[in-house]
Amino acid sequence: MTTTRTAAPGKIAQRIGLVLQVLVIAFLLFDAISHILNLQVVKDASVELGLRDEMAPITGIVMLVVLVLYAVPATSILGAIVLTGYLGGAVLTNWRVEKPLLSTVFFAIYVGIAAWGALYLRDERVRNIIPLRRT
Template identity: 85%
Template sequence: MTATHTATPGKTARRIGLVLYVLVIAFLLFDAVFHILNLQQVKDSSIDLGLREEMAPITGIVMLIILILYAIPTTSILGAIVLTGYLGGAVLTNWRVEKPLLSTVFFAIYVGIAAWAALYLRDERVRSIIPLRRTLPSDSTDR
């Protein structure tokens, strides 16, 4: 049998996690505010995606609620789960209208990976849920 363990990230990894965390929140906060304000560019983009322009403020409010959940440490995992679902909708919406795959469609996936990486690097609870393990040499007593 092979022994495994979940490594605790060092100080640099936790700092990288904090930077990712702030960047994800800042980016999505700007996006939410622009949707709530229902700027003309947001209206045009909504129509281009096949959505009604009056949906933008509602999606902005939903994103703001998700961000609050993600930003509060006690609800951050729930926030990341709900954010993942929201971003999945963005992937499908962009893919449906044949936006560029790597730059536009997958951008929501990149944001989701950054959101989860930020939590993984900063939060022991996330590392216990998603244990990336390193296999250690087997001990002769395990045989």
């Protein structure tokens, strides 16, 4: 089995990846904290989605654990994998109650693409796992 090495990204790509990763973490950290605090807006959204509002703090704690995994370079790929599963649940939950497709249902997909895109730009291991090739 041969290992295909991909070219290292330039400094600009690495900086874009870092900025993208920080934005993903900041957004999800804000979301996690609002769930942990069980703010009224979170309670209202939970009811609208058919979830019990007492689930919100646990969901926020789970997201914090996932964010730590994603933010630490040694575990960032594991964090991205777990984050992908979490975001998949968000897609299904929003789709089930017929939220707008492009703005709400797919928003979690956009976050997932940003999370993986950030890692792709910064981490050779990800580029080796997901080689994008010109044909």
